Amino acid sequence: MIKVRHLVKTFGPKPVLRGLDFHVVQGEFVALLGPNGAGKTTFLRILATLSRPKMGEVIVAGHHLPSEAAAVRRRLGVVSHQPLLYGDLSAEQNLRFYSWMYGIGDLERRMDEVLHLVGLYPRRRDLVREFSRGMQQRLAIGRAILHGPDILLFDEPHTGLDQEAAAMLDGVLREIASAGRTVVMTSHDISRAADLADRVDILSKGVITASESTDSLDSLQLAELYRSVTRV
Amino acid sequence: MTDPIEQKIWLRADGSLKAHLRAIAAIVWKDLAAEFRSRELIGAMLVFAALVILIFNFALELDISTRETVTSGILWVTFAFAGTLGLNRSMAIEKDRGCLDGLLLAPVDRSAIFFGKAIGNLFFMLLVEAIILPMYSVLYNVNLFQPGLILVILLGSIGYTAVGTLLAAMAVQARTRDMLLPILLFPVLIPLLLAAVKASNGFLQGFEIVEIMPWVNVMIAYDVIFIAVAFMVFDFVVEE
Amino acid sequence: MERRPKTLTVLSWLTSVVFIVALYLVLFWAPQEAIMGDVQRVFYFHVSAGWVGALAFLITAIVGGIYLARGEQRWDRAAMASVEIGVVFTFINIVTGSIWARPIWNTWWTWDPRLVTATIMELIYIAYIMLRQGIEDPDRRARFGAVYGIVGFISVPLTFLSIRIFRTIHPVVVGSTDPTAQGAFDMTANMRTAFFFSLFTFTLIYITLLWHRLRLQHKMEMIEERKLRALSA
Numbered sequence: 088m089i090k091v092r093h094l095v096k097t098f099g100p101k102p103v104l105r106g107l108d109f110h111v112v113q114g115e116f117v118a119l120l121g122p123n124g125a126g127k128t129t130f131l132r133i134l135a136t137l138s139r140p141k142m143g144e145v146i147v148a149g150h151h152l153p154s155e156a157a158a159v160r161r162r163l164g165v166v167s168h169q170p171l172l173y174g175d176l177s178a179e180q181n182l183r184f185y186s187w188m189y190g191i192g193d194l195e196r197r198m199d200e201v202l203h204l205v206g207l208y209p210r211r212r213d214l215v216r217e218f219s220r221g222m223q224q225r226l227a228i229g230r231a232i233l234h235g236p237d238i239l240l241f242d243e244p245h246t247g248l249d250q251e252a253a254a255m256l257d258g259v260l261r262e263i264a265s266a267g268r269t270v271v272m273t274s275h276d277i278s279r280a281a282d283l284a285d286r287v288d289i290l291s292k293g294v295i296t297a298s299e300s301t302d303s304l305d306s307l308q309l310a311e312l313y314r315s316v317t318r319v
Numbered sequence: 320m321t322d323p324i325e326q327k328i329w330l331r332a333d334g335s336l337k338a339h340l341r342a343i344a345a346i347v348w349k350d351l352a353a354e355f356r357s358r359e360l361i362g363a364m365l366v367f368a369a370l371v372i373l374i375f376n377f378a379l380e381l382d383i384s385t386r387e388t389v390t391s392g393i394l395w396v397t398f399a400f401a402g403t404l405g406l407n408r409s410m411a412i413e414k415d416r417g418c419l420d421g422l423l424l425a426p427v428d429r430s431a432i433f434f435g436k437a438i439g440n441l442f443f444m445l446l447v448e449a450i451i452l453p454m455y456s457v458l459y460n461v462n463l464f465q466p467g468l469i470l471v472i473l474l475g476s477i478g479y480t481a482v483g484t485l486l487a488a489m490a491v492q493a494r495t496r497d498m499l500l501p502i503l504l505f506p507v508l509i510p511l512l513l514a515a516v517k518a519s520n521g522f523l524q525g526f527e528i529v530e531i532m533p534w535v536n537v538m539i540a541y542d543v544i545f546i547a548v549a550f551m552v553f554d555f556v557v558e559e
Numbered sequence: 560m561e562r563r564p565k566t567l568t569v570l571s572w573l574t575s576v577v578f579i580v581a582l583y584l585v586l587f588w589a590p591q592e593a594i595m596g597d598v599q600r601v602f603y604f605h606v607s608a609g610w611v612g613a614l615a616f617l618i619t620a621i622v623g624g625i626y627l628a629r630g631e632q633r634w635d636r637a638a639m640a641s642v643e644i645g646v647v648f649t650f651i652n653i654v655t656g657s658i659w660a661r662p663i664w665n666t667w668w669t670w671d672p673r674l675v676t677a678t679i680m681e682l683i684y685i686a687y688i689m690l691r692q693g694i695e696d697p698d699r700r701a702r703f704g705a706v707y708g709i710v711g712f713i714s715v716p717l718t719f720l721s722i723r724i725f726r727t728i729h730p731v732v733v734g735s736t737d738p739t740a741q742g743a744f745d746m747t748a749n750m751r752t753a754f755f756f757s758l759f760t761f762t763l764i765y766i767t768l769l770w771h772r773l774r775l776q777h778k779m780e781m782i783e784e785r786k787l788r789a790l791s792a
Contacts, residue, residue, distance in 0.1 A: 099697030100784045137420055138559045160426040169417030171424075175353035187345035188425040190338050214356065230421070485710070489703045493693030502689060506682040507710055510717035513725060533724055541717055548713060552706045555627050559699070 088113045088238065088269045089134065094143035096129055103129050105293035106143070113237075116270040118280035121290035122317050127273040128168065130290065131242050134271065135165045148238060161189070164236035166244050170223045171230065174216030178207055178226050181215060182233060189234040201229040205259055221252025228259055239263065241272040245279065257283065277310050291317045335428075342427040346435025350409065351442065360408050364447045368401040372455060386459055391519035394455065395475070395512055398448060402476075403501050405443045406483040409436055410491040423557065433553040437484040444476045467522030467531070474535070475515035478542040482507060485549040488556045511541045567770055574760075574767045581753075581760040589753035598662050603754055605655035607761035608648045609677060613715075614765060615645030616680060619687075620712035623705030633773075635701035636780075638708060639691070640772035644765060646684045652677050672722040679718050683711040 091109040095102065103126045111117050121127050132138040134147060136156035145152040150159045172181050182198045191197055202208040205225040215223060224244060231239065244260070245253050260283060264270050274280045280287055281301050287309060289297040296316040304312065354360050375393045379385070413419040413436075422432050452472075456463045483504055490500040514537040521531035585603045592599035619641045626634035653674065660669045668674075687707050694700040746754065 100780065100787055132559075135424065137423055157426060157428075160424060163424065165420075165424055167417060167420060169420070171417050171421035173349065173353055173412070173418060174416065175357045175412075176349065180349075180352055184345055184349045185421070185425070187348075188342055188422070188427060190341065190426075482710070486707070489690065489706065492699065492703075493690060494695070495689070495693040499686075499690060499693055502686045503707065506679050506686060507714040509679055510714060510721040513721045517725070537717070537721055537724070544713065544717070545710075548710060552627070552709065555702050555706055 088115075088148060089271070090144070090146040091134075092144040094130070094133070094145060095141045096126070096133065096138070097141050103293060104133075104140075107290075107294050109288065109295055111269055111271060113269055114267045115286060116264050116268075116284045117272070118284035118287045119271060119273040119290055120275070120277060120280060120287060120313060121273070125290045125317075126293050127290055128242055131165075131167075131240050131271070131273055135163060135167075135240050136160060137165075161234065162236050162238050164231035164234070164239045165242075166224075166227050166231045166240070167242045168246065170215075170227045172215045172223060172226060175214065177212050177214055178202065178218075179211040181226065182230060185230050185233055191234055197233065201233055204232075204262070205229040206255065219252070220247045221249065221255065224248060224252070224256060225259060228256075228263070232263060237268055239268055239270045241270065243273050243275060245274065245276060253279075277313055281305070281309050289313060289316050338426075339428055339431050342425065342431040343435045343438065346422070346432065347439045347442070350412075350436070350439035353412070354443070360405060360443065361446060363408075364401045364404050364443070365450060367404060368397050368447060368451050369454065371397045371400060372451070372458065376458075386461065387524060388520070390455075390459070390461055390463075391516045391523060394451070394519065395516050397451065398444070398472075398476070399479070399505070399508065399512060400501075401447055401451075402444050402479055402483060403504065405440055405447070406480075406487040406504075407491070407497060407500055409440050409443075409484070410487040411496075414491045419557065429554045429557055430550050432557060433484065433550055436488075437480050437549075440484055441476055441480040444480055445473075448472055448476065461523075463523070465522055468519055471515055471518045471522065471535070471538070474538040474542060475511060478511045478538065478545060479508065481542065481546045481549050482511075485553060485556065488553070511538060514538045514541070563774070567767075567774075570763075570767050570770070574763045577760050577763055581757050584753045584756055589750050590747060592750075595663055598659060601655050601659045603757040604761075605652060605659060606754070607757040608655060609652035609673070610758055611761045611765045612645050612649035612652055612677065612680065614762070615641045615648065616684070616708075616712055616715065618769075619645065619708045623708040626701055626705045632701070632780075633777075635704065636773055636776045637769070638701075638704055640769055640776060642684055642687055642708075643772065644768050646681065646688070648761075648765070649677055649681045649684065653681060672719055672725070675722050676715065676719040680711075680715050683714070687711060 089109065089111040091107060094104050094107040094109075096104040107126075107130065109130075119127055119130070129138065133140050133145060133152070136152060136159060139153045147159050148162050150156075152159065173184070176184070179198065179202070182201060183194065186194045186198060199208065202211050205228055207222060207226055207229065210218070210222065215226065218226065224247075228244070241260075244256060248256060257279070260270075260272075264283070270284075272280070272284065277287075281304070284301055286298065286300050287304075288295050289312070297312055299309070299312065301309075372393065375396075379389060379393075413422065423429070452463045455461065483500075486503045486507070487500055490496055490503055493499050514534040518531050518534035518538065520526075521534065581603075585600055589600065589603070591597060619638045622634045622637045622641070625631075626638065656669075656674050656677070657667050660674075661667055687704060690707055691700050691704050694703060
């Protein structure tokens with residue numbers, strides 16, 4: 088589903104991704120861990136077609152990026168650091184806007200469905216700027232799945248959430264990730280990543296330095312592995 | 320509950336022109352709806368414009384005869400400055416919550432973003448102008464409701480928002496965001512402003528059409544050229 | 560690009576020599592203008608500086624466009640170097656214009672089309688530099704520079720046209736169509752020679768300075784690269 092070879096991305100003269108290799112098969116849930124500044128967000132943005140690779144091959148759903156970026160967008164659902172929501176609009180209006188942008192048919196039914204899924208139906212007419220961080224995040228996920236993408240990219244979705252909100256988010260994530268969705272999620276939280284994902288990759292100094300299935304390792308072992316490969 | 324992510328059901332197979340137009344309309348709707356809720360921008364632009372006009376009153380000793388000749392200048396200076404508020408705000412909304420990414424993720428051509436924002440900006444600008452004109456008429460006892468003047472204001476606003484939207488999209492991504500837009504915009508806007516002032520003045524003072532036409536032509540040329548240029552380079556401004 | 564190429568050294572010497580010749584031609588060899596006197600000699604360098612300013616701006620717009628199409632860093636380097644030279648020479652154009660205006664029209668500033676357009680062009684240049692300074696990401700900086708360079712350049716002829724329709728008191732030197740233009744004068748053959756020679760001289764200066772500036776920029780970038788490599792090793 089996603090194939091990356093020798094990906095290089097620089098910020099001016101400074102290299103961020105240095106020949107990264109990565110692959111995900113359909114239906115896999117991969118958690119991408121790594122220290123701050125390792126390039127996780129940069130990498131995710133390239134996969135999301137928001138940024139261009141400097142060198143290397145990136146193939147998502149059979150399409151080469153960046154040349155075939157437009158073709159891939161329909162199939163991507165992205166939740167980034169920021170909520171990508173308009174504070175002065177209600178939850179419903181936000182979804183309606185994105186429904187139009189994506190050309191979604193049978194709007195009302197779809198919007199209601201999504202609102203129910205993320206547990207925000209009762210608050211649908213409230214302005215987003217009045218939402219808590221947790222609620223915004225849930226709505227952001229709703230926005231991301233509105234058009235029925237089969238590839239999901241999450242950039243540290245649990246950031247800034249309290250325990251309860253994070254647990255709710257996990258529930259939503261599990262539901263979405265079921266039924267053959269391909270998911271790539273970056274995270275700081277090792278145990279949570281081990282819990283949700285099929286596989287954990289560690290990105291350090293611009294390349295993937297480790298890749299382990301979560302069946303074979305428990306979170307303690309993972310933490311140890313993480314420490315060892317990210318040591319300076 | 321049905322599987323919430325059944326691609327086939329939820330996406331219409333649209334012709335791309337229809338999708339394009341729908342995206343533009345969506346963006347315009349979004350900006351209007353957001354403004355309708357908060358009413359911050361229109362209020363700010365109006366208050367600002369009113370203040371500028373009042374300041375002009377104190378700054379320039381406007382007796383009856385002088386008033387007629389400087390009216391068009393004052394109007395256009397007012398519009399130009401009030402306009403920057405709208406442009407800045409319109410782009411800042413997209414930048415602040417990362418919403419620009421949301422727009423870029425959608426499967427539409429980037430020029431739809433340009434046209435959507437530009438038309439929204441144009442709408443706000445025309446709205447402000449529609450309120451300023453009667454305000455000025457009343458304050459200075461000048462009749463501003465002439466079709467020629469309306470045409471000039473329309474042409475001028477179109478050119479202004481075309482270039483302004485493009486440059487605001489750049490300015491908002493710089494560190495010196497708010498200061499930068501007027502610095503970038505005004506030098507480039509001068510041919511349009513000059514022509515607008517002269518044409519407005521011509522209509523207000525009842526000059527011959529033949530004298531006013533060169534100015535109107537400059538404005539039309541400016542609008543056409545810069546809409547084309549802005550539309551072509553906008554991709555480079557929003558994409559990475 | 561380690562050692563300065565021979566061509567550049569030769570060019571630098573040539574430019575210096577040509578400039579001295581031009582100085583002689585303009586200050587001594589060209590005949591004194593009948594009405595304005597010696598101050599008219601400013602005109603030769605005034606126009607040449609203006610020409611370089613406009614040329615630099617054109618080059619900036621063009622290489623900016625090439626950068627957008629190709630994404631290669633060197634085109635952006637050329638754009639920035641050209642802008643720097645353009646800012647300086649346009650400034651010279653404006654100041655010499657002012658110096659020329661004072662004794663002739665008894666004012667430091669004449670609101671004529673060419674001078675005003677030059678000033679606006681200068682402001683666009685400065686805006687260009689300020690835009691670039693406000694952006695951290697080098698790729699974005701280059702892209703935005705290119706876009707503004709193009710937009711700015713296209714606006715200049717429109718500005719000139721607008722102001723030209725607006726008023727004219729600037730002398731139209733090579734063939735006057737406006738009878739109300741003050742300070743117009745016809746050029747004798749010798750004057751024409753001095754004039755075209757200064758144009759040529761200034762163009763040479765532009766090319767030489769541009770080349771030097773590009774090399775300097777390239778070296779600065781190489782230093783940055785080595786610094787980064789040393790730090791991350």
